[in-house]
Amino acid sequence: MKDNKIIIFDTTLRDGEQALGTSLNINQKLQIALALENLGVDVIEAGFPVSSQGDFKAVQNIALNVKNSTVCALCRALDKDIDAAYEALKVASHFRIHTFIATSNLHIQDKLKKDFNEILAMATKAITRARSYTDDVEFSCEDAGRTPIDNLCFMVENAIKAGAKTINIPDTVGYTLPGEFANIIKTLFNRVPNIDKAVISVHCHNDLGMATGNSLSAILEGARQIEGTINGLGERAGNCALEEVIMAIKIRKDYLKGFYTDIKCENIAKTSKLVAAITNESIPTHKAIVGSNAFSHSSGIHQDGVLKNRETYEIINPKSIGFYDNRMLMTARSGRAMIKACLENLGYHENTYDLDDVYENFLKLADKKGQVYDYDLEALMFLSYENAQEHELKLEKLNVISGSIPTACVCLNMQGELKTESCTGNGPIEAVFNCIVRITALECVLKAYSINAKSSGVDAQGQVDVDLEFQGRKFHGKGLSTDVIEASAQAFINAYNAIYRSLKVQERKMA
Ligand code: KIV
Ligand code: ZN
Secondary structure: OOOOEOEEEEOHHHHHHHOOOOOOOHHHHHHHHHHHHHHOOOEEEEEOHHHOHHHHHHHHHHHHHOOOOEEEEEEEOOHHHHHHHHHHHOOOOOEEEEEEEEOOHHHHHHHOOOOHHHHHHHHHHHHHHHHOOOOOEEEEEEOHHHOOHHHHHHHHHHHHHHOOOEEEEEEOOOOOOHHHHHHHHHHHHHHOOOHHHOEEEEEEEOOOOOHHHHHHHHHHOOOOEEEEEHHHOOOOOOEOEHHHHHHHHHHOOOOOOOOEOOOOHHHHHHHHHHHHHHHOOOOOOOOOOOOOOOOOOOOHHHHHHHHHOHHHOOOOOHHHHOOOOOOOEEOOOOOHHHHHHHHHHOOOOHHHOOHHHHHHHHHHHHHHHOOEEHHHHHHHHHHHHHHHOOOOEEEEEEEEEOOOOOEEEEEEEEOOEEEEEEEEOOOHHHHHHHHHHHHHOOOOEEEEEEEEEOOOOOOOOEEEEEEEEEOOEEEEEEEEEOOHHHHHHHHHHHHHHHHHHHHHHHHHHHO
């Protein structure tokens, strides 16, 4: 009898990261990987090593540090991709190579400009090469959801013969509907003679909002691995939100009889918040399982029902996924152990930050604010990641005058040299921006600006997010301070530093 464990394969750091405006740094990626390991995911897809040196190093760093989950890397069906994946992964205690090629007519003809037989040969060659490095090889038929079923069956049989131990069936563009997707999986089980030699996996995108439904329908037909991301992060409308599949399996045991995952569900809330904080992708308030409203009841009838019996309107106990009401409260009298414990509670692993540095900044903030909350600590973590990076620009001094002629004077440290400019603007924030543009002489267009209070009191920190466009690309910046003008200046500088980093990468590529 088939084992009913559902393998959870997380691709937040690969498919999820692909969708972000800017890439995460090596330390942020490790932080997420360690949180995923703590959540109990079986496989962590850490990146696409051949795509850049940064991605290679990030995968290698995760492979070195993650012990309990299998670390996986993606590669096209090309020798150089597979070799790069192996080189990045070989330090891991257990690793998986994941290779893929498109199988739909549209992708084969219009994107790859090949025919099905050539694709078949490339898949065999890639799987054989990957198997020379490890037994744990996964093969994906990209755009399987739109692949003629005869071709898909043939490709799957061929890939298993070549040695793939996991066969992934992606609905790459989120095109299929649950009954239809279930039928694809059912047909594979009925028609592929060697199907019992591999684990069948599914990887659903959410373009029609079907990713979770499609994944669950596939389980009922024999799929035993689900791929997705935390908070459903991913290309376009995102990937399957893993927390939804995991909780559906847990809560609907009556329907999904016998199926289980090894996920530590009590860590779901903190993992979700950590991913949102690090990727800067906020969670919609009404998002299933992890949205801030997912367990709120506003209508009188509902409130009355919940007070009488929680189960009248609540199918999940928020505590079971780690949602607690208490906001941790810290002051300048709190010790380092307390800060470390609070960070642990928020999902931050001590290997990935410098406690001395965070504690020093915590004390400064506590002196300014009196009380420091968990979201303030998240802000400090963001700043400590920032400080760990090399910077072209640093804010030295800032002065603004608002009123009928808003004016700013900004002094920046540019690699040790101090440069000062004064400018006017439509408001003090634009005046600050104009000063930075003048000092750097890099013409950027401000595409988006938003400001959010990180708590409700008068002492709240303001978080400013900006998107700058430079040479056709968008660069995101974030700034945090109890002073919103300073937070704005920090956000602009943060985005400019990302631009300088990308210019350096371009220079290196040209050299
Ligand atoms: O959506 C997709 O097809 C993918 C594959 C590379 C697995 O992400
Ligand atoms: Zn995908």
